[in-house]
Structure formats: structure tokens, C-alpha cells
Amino acid sequence: MVVKIDDVARLAGVSKTTVSRVLNNRGYLSDTTIKKVHDAMESLNYQPNAVARQLFKKETKLVGLIFPTVDNPFFGQLVAELEKRLFDSGFKVLIGNSMNDPEKEETYLKELISNQVDGLIVGAQNRDISEYHTSNLPVVSIDRNMNEDIPVISSDNYQGGKLATELLINSGAKHIINTNGPVNLKTPANRRTQAYADVMASHNMVPHTYVIDFNWDINKKERIINEMFKEYPEMDGIFVTNDMDAALVWRTAVKLGYKIPQDLKIVGYDGANSTRVLLPELTTIEQPIDEIAQVAVKTLIDRIQGKEIPAEQILPVKVWKGQSV
Amino acid sequence: MVVKIDDVARLAGVSKTTVSRVLNNRGYLSDTTIKKVHDAMESLNYQPNAVARQLFKKETKLVGLIFPTVDNPFFGQLVAELEKRLFDSGFKVLIGNSMNDPEKEETYLKELISNQVDGLIVGAQNRDISEYHTSNLPVVSIDRNMNEDIPVISSDNYQGGKLATELLINSGAKHIINTNGPVNLKTPANRRTQAYADVMASHNMVPHTYVIDFNWDINKKERIINEMFKEYPEMDGIFVTNDMDAALVWRTAVKLGYKIPQDLKIVGYDGANSTRVLLPELTTIEQPIDEIAQVAVKTLIDRIQGKEIPAEQILPVKVWKGQSV
DNA sequence: GTGAAAGCGCTAACAT
DNA sequence: ATGTTAGCGCTTTCAC
Numbered sequence: 001m002v003v004k005i006d007d008v009a010r011l012a013g014v015s016k017t018t019v020s021r022v023l024n025n026r027g028y029l030s031d032t033t034i035k036k037v038h039d040a041m042e043s044l045n046y047q048p049n050a051v052a053r054q055l056f057k058k059e060t061k062l063v064g065l066i067f068p069t070v071d072n073p074f075f076g077q078l079v080a081e082l083e084k085r086l087f088d089s090g091f092k093v094l095i096g097n098s099m100n101d102p103e104k105e106e107t108y109l110k111e112l113i114s115n116q117v118d119g120l121i122v123g124a125q126n127r128d129i130s131e132y133h134t135s136n137l138p139v140v141s142i143d144r145n146m147n148e149d150i151p152v153i154s155s156d157n158y159q160g161g162k163l164a165t166e167l168l169i170n171s172g173a174k175h176i177i178n179t180n181g182p183v184n185l186k187t188p189a190n191r192r193t194q195a196y197a198d199v200m201a202s203h204n205m206v207p208h209t210y211v212i213d214f215n216w217d218i219n220k221k222e223r224i225i226n227e228m229f230k231e232y233p234e235m236d237g238i239f240v241t242n243d244m245d246a247a248l249v250w251r252t253a254v255k256l257g258y259k260i261p262q263d264l265k266i267v268g269y270d271g272a273n274s275t276r277v278l279l280p281e282l283t284t285i286e287q288p289i290d291e292i293a294q295v296a297v298k299t300l301i302d303r304i305q306g307k308e309i310p311a312e313q314i315l316p317v318k319v320w321k322g323q324s325v
Numbered sequence: 326m327v328v329k330i331d332d333v334a335r336l337a338g339v340s341k342t343t344v345s346r347v348l349n350n351r352g353y354l355s356d357t358t359i360k361k362v363h364d365a366m367e368s369l370n371y372q373p374n375a376v377a378r379q380l381f382k383k384e385t386k387l388v389g390l391i392f393p394t395v396d397n398p399f400f401g402q403l404v405a406e407l408e409k410r411l412f413d414s415g416f417k418v419l420i421g422n423s424m425n426d427p428e429k430e431e432t433y434l435k436e437l438i439s440n441q442v443d444g445l446i447v448g449a450q451n452r453d454i455s456e457y458h459t460s461n462l463p464v465v466s467i468d469r470n471m472n473e474d475i476p477v478i479s480s481d482n483y484q485g486g487k488l489a490t491e492l493l494i495n496s497g498a499k500h501i502i503n504t505n506g507p508v509n510l511k512t513p514a515n516r517r518t519q520a521y522a523d524v525m526a527s528h529n530m531v532p533h534t535y536v537i538d539f540n541w542d543i544n545k546k547e548r549i550i551n552e553m554f555k556e557y558p559e560m561d562g563i564f565v566t567n568d569m570d571a572a573l574v575w576r577t578a579v580k581l582g583y584k585i586p587q588d589l590k591i592v593g594y595d596g597a598n599s600t601r602v603l604l605p606e607l608t609t610i611e612q613p614i615d616e617i618a619q620v621a622v623k624t625l626i627d628r629i630q631g632k633e634i635p636a637e638q639i640l641p642v643k644v645w646k647g648q649s650v
Numbered sequence: 651g652t653g654a655a656a657g658c659g660c661t662a663a664c665a666t
Numbered sequence: 667a668t669g670t671t672a673g674c675g676c677t678t679t680c681a682c
Contacts, residue, residue, distance in 0.1 A: 247603045
């Protein structure tokens with residue numbers, strides 16, 4: 001049998017209100033009462049039932065996180081950071097990996113919406129899902145444009161794209177390709193490609209953007225990358241929109257006999273911790289992951305507390321100098 | 326205002342009992358009633374309050390996951406896989422990254438227990454925490470020996486350690502070092518080191534195990550690894566207990582002028598997806614992460630349903646042939 | 651087939 | 667300084 005507040009009250013010889021007061025440090029309590037109650041809780045090994053409390057308070061102290069997958073250096077680090085900061089603010093984290101499955105995202109959303117969570121931080125590859133609009137759950141998005149009401153946190157994607165492209169041009173690359181996710185996905189990350197196109201144009205070079213879908217499995221990605229090499233044999237520089245894909249491009253290039261960076265210069269994007277440990281040679285644009293997490297959590301909590309919050313917050317990127325440029 | 330079951334009942338012109346029955350597909354309902362109720366739910370955009378349901382049912386369909394951190398290729402993939410399979414079985418996931426902080430683990434545990442999770446899957450670096458014993462919550466552990474009642478799932482650590490060591494010996498290494506986490510941590514992963522010691526002994530070689538704590542930050546790890554190179558200048562082979570550390574060893578070796586694998590042969594452990602993409606050159610012992618997740622989830626669900634479950638389940642490892650041996 | 655009523659474990663008026 | 671009581675939104679006996 002599970003111990004409940006009445007059991008504690010009975011043992012301590014008080015009413016359950018009193019126990020509840022001790023539990024929540026509310027109202028006037030005599031020291032002896034407090035002690036009696038604490039002793040009773042101790043000896044019964046009492047754990048308050050959070051669900052009952054949640055039902056009454058209409059507040060769960062739970063935040064839902066919807067991201068493609070935690071099996072990825074960038075999202076793994078991001079989720080870890082979010083979790084850490086949410087924990088420090090008294091929230092626990094319900095996680096939903098939506099990858100490859102818009103239905104799954106919708107299911108998650110539905111289940112999280114009604115009273116299960118106090119707020120949501122999302123960065124999924126979603127299509128337009130109506131629940132984001134119709135519920136009045138506080139939502140903060142990372143690197144996704146959802147709708148007017150949902151604030152977006154992102155790295156300075158335009159600046160990142162600019163830095164990456166300039167890095168390639170300045171190191172002498174003449175035929176520079178860019179990869180990006182599907183363009184129909186509404187994300188500020190598309191600004192990376194915009195910046196690439198702008199910089200290319202200003203140097204009188206022709207931009208080519210190649211689509212690599214985040215959700216494709218590795219074999220499909222490798223096949224597409226091989227095709228890309230065939231299609232652009234003159235390619236001597238490439239700005240890949242994330243580090244995992246950049247690593248695949250690198251591997252493929254080496255297999256095809258390219259020397260990096262002599263024959264092909266590569267710049268990635270993300271710069272997560274574990275990427276930097278496993279492949280420090282990759283030159284990349286580092287997102288300020290920790291700061292993104294920090295701002296996202298602060299923004300969400302402000303939203304939950306009904307404060308005014310900015311519609312968009314853009315955080316500065318840095319260049320990680322590896323040896324691929 | 327949030328729509329509740331009474332609102333639906335009123336609009337549909339039935340009692341809330343009936344709405345509840347429709348919701349749960351229970352009892353006898355006329356088709357017209359079902360339709361009326363569905364229409365009402367639709368037009369009000371009704372989402373049942375999961376918390377209220379949980380309070381009544383004493384079942385949350387929530388599973389807690391306590392792991393060091395999701396910002397790591399191995400744990401990231403493991404958690405992603407666990408989440409996927411739990412979702413498929415109708416569970417959502419509450420996540421707790423305990424890293425560096427036994428207190429945090431204890432806090433999590435308490436809060437998860439009081440949050441009424443239906444079960445727990447743990448693989449944290451924990452000390453002995455009493456809550457694991459005193460609560461009668463179903464718990465499954467991955468690669469940690471907790472206590473008699475808690476079943477353990479792990480890769481075949483002994484076989485992995487044996488394969489790794491033999492790989493190094495067969496490729497001609499004479500002075501082979503091993504790294505491991507703190508020995509006082511009770512984990513089947515210590516069998517890797519045991520196997521290493523056994524194989525070394527059977528070849529009349531002297532084993533040396535170096536401690537690298539998983540929780541140390543990167544700078545400290547690098548410092549220790551540098552010391553290790555000083556202490557064992559004759560080292561020409563090393564079996565590192567996880568791939569991230571193996572990558573650090575590799576980097577350090579290269580900085581010190583070693584050629585891999587000519588001067589130093591390296592074998593890692595884990596073989597997670599993103600490691601294989603970012604650093605496929607690393608020869609490593611691959612844990613069957615997907616299978617571990619699958620077995621852990623099945624075992625937990627069996628436990629929740631009161632079935633008999635094995636105390637220990639060991640899953641086979643494979644060698645990933647890179648170029649570091 | 652459908653409804654009325656009790657209760658899951660907790661909190662917060664409102665009393666005293 | 668402490669107790670009584672009425673819910674939080676749902677599910678489920680037990681009636682009809």
C-alpha cells in the first residue's frame with residue numbers, strides 16, 4: 001500500500017490540512033507540530049502524490065521537449081542543456097523524438113497539451129500542425145518558424161552562412177556548393193542558404209544548393225552525396241548545413257580520392273561538443289548551444305508567467321577552425 | 326477556459342459517464358450516442374485531462390529514464406531507442422540526466438517516484454541510493470548492478486574486452502594499456518577490464534588499467550591522458566573503455582607525434598551511430614544498442630505486468646573494423 | 651444503453 | 667495555530 005497524506009496525519013495526530021501545510025510551508029504552524037509531522041513522514045517514508053497535486057493546481061511542473069531525435073550531437077547537447085536548466089528552474093522534462101514521423105509529433109503534441117505539461121519547447125521537422133495554434137499552451141521554438149504567436153530562438157544563421165561561404169572563397173575555392181534541408185520547411189536555418197547565395201552573387205559566382213533531408217537514413221544520404229559529386233565534378237568547396245552531413249561528405253570525398261582540404265574544402269554547421277571531440281578537423285560554424293538553451297528556457301518561463309517576450313531572438317555564431325578549409 | 330468532460334456531455338445531451346465510456350470504448354453504447362459525443366468533442370476541440378485520469382487509475386503511462394547525459398553518442402542513441410520503443414508501447418518518457426551529480430539523481434528519483442511513473446530505466450553513475458530499494462517501483466537497469474531485485478541488461482562486456490585485447494595483440498602490440506571508469510562503480514562494464522587482464526595474463530603480458538572518470542570534463546581528461554603517455558612511453562596499444570575517450574587518446578597521440586596505427590593501436594568501446602559517422606576510422610567494440618533498448622523495454626513492461634523476468638540479460642557484441650588497429 | 655454518485659490524493663477557502 | 671469541507675476532472679460501481 002502506498003502511504004498518503006491521511007496516513008501521515010493519523011500518525012502525527014493532526015489533520016491532513018496541517019500535513020499539507022507542513023509540506024508546502026504555508027500558514028502558521030507550531031514547531032512541535034512541524035516536528036511531529038516530519039517525524040511521521042519520515043517513519044512512513046511518505047512521498048506526496050504529485051499527480052493529485054497537479055490535478056488541483058492545474059500545473060505539472062513538466063515541460064515537453066519535441067525534437068527530431070536525441071541521437072545526434074547537436075540535438076543531444078541541446079536537449080541535455082535544456083533539461084539541465086529546466087531542472088534548475090524546478091521543471092522536469094517529458095521528451096518526444098518526432099523524427100521521421102509527423103504523426104508521432106502530432107500524437108505527442110495532443111498528449112502533452114492537455115494538462116500534462118506547463119509548456120513546450122519544440123525544434124522538430126514539423127509540418128503545420130494545428131494543435132500548436134489552437135491550444136493556448138506556452139510554446140517556444142528553436143530554429144523553426146511556427147506561427148506569429150510562437151517565439152523563435154535561433155543562432156545567427158545568416159551570419160553563419162556568410163562566414164562559412166567567405167571562409168571557402170577566401171581559401172581559394174572557385175566552385176562552391178551548399179547543402180540544405182528541404183526548402184519547404186520553414187526554418188530560420190534557410191537563411192544560411194540565403195547568405196551563401198548572397199555572398200556567392202557578390203563574388204560573381206553561381207550558387208548551387210543541394211537538398212539533403214535530415215530524416216533520410218545514412219545509406220540514402222550517401223547515395224545522394226555520391227550523385228552530387230558526379231553532378232558537380234568541378235566542386236572544390238562545400239558548405240554543408242550540419243556537421244553530420246559534412247562528415248559524410250568528407251568520407252565520400254576521401255573514398256573518391258579527394259584530399260581534404262587541398263582538393264575539396266568543407267565547412268559544416270553546428271559545432272556540438274561531441275562532434276568537436278570526434279572530428280575536430282572539421283571546420284564549422286559553431287552554434288551557441290548552451291546559450292540557445294538558456295534563452296529558450298528563460299523565454300518559456302517568462303511566457304508561462306505571462307510576461308512579454310520577444311518574437312525572435314538571434315544568438316551569435318563563431319567559427320571553429322579545423323583543417324578542412 | 327479549458328473544455329472538460331461535462332462540457333462535452335452537456336453539448337451532446339448525455340451524461341459525463343457516457344462521454345467517458347465513449348472515450349474509453351467501454352460498455353454498451355448506441356451508435357447514435359457515439360456519434361453525438363464524437364461530434365461534441367470535435368466541435369469543442371476536447372482533450373481529456375490526463376492528470377485526472379492518472380489520479381484515478383494510479384497509472385501514468387510514464388516511464389522515467391535516468392542516465393548520465395544525453396549529450397553523448399552512446400547514451401543519446403540509447404535514450405532515443407528507448408523512447409521510440411516506449412512510445413510504441415504507449416508510454417511517454419520523463420528524462421533525467423544525472424551527470425556529475427549524485428544528488429541530482431536522488432532528487433530525480435524522488436520526484437519520479439512521486440510523479441507516479443509506472444517504471445524506471447536507469448543507467449546512471451549512481452552511488453547506492455536507498456530509494457531504489459524502498460520503493461516497489463518496477464526498475465530495470467542498463468549496465469549497472471544496483472541490487473538483487475533489479476534486473477540488468479548489458480552487452481557482453483567480457484567478450485568485448487577479450488575481442489578488443491586480442492585485436493591489439495594479434496596486430497603486434499606489445500605494451501597494451503587499458504582505460505576504465507572508477508572501479509568502485511558497480512557495473513558489468515568492469516568485466517571488460519577483467520577480460521583484458523585475463524587475455525594479457527594468458528599471453529604473459531602485464532596489464533595496466535588507467536582510470537578515466539566519465540564525469541570529468543574534457544580538459545581534465547586530456548591532462549590525464551597526457552600523463553598516461555608520459556607514464557607509459559612504451560605503450561603501443563590501448564583498449565579504451567568508450568569511444569569518446571578513445572577519440573581523445575587518438576587526438577593526444579597525434580599531437581605527440583604518434584602515427585595511428587603504426588605507432589599506437591587503439592580500440593574503443595560502444596560503436597554508436599554518430600561515432601561511426603564522425604570517426605569511422607576508430608576500431609571499436611560495438612554494443613547492440615538497439616537490442617539493449619528493446620530488451621530493456623520488454624523487461625520493464627513484463628515487470629510492470631508482474632511477469633517473471635531474468636536477473637541478467639547479456640547481449641552479443643561485434644567488432645567494428647576501422648583503421649586504428 | 652444510460653445516468654447518479656462516490657472517490658482517486660491533494661489543496662485552499664472558510665471557519666474556529 | 668489547526669480542523670472541516672468542498673472540489674480539481676476523470677472513471678467506475680451500482681442503479682434503472
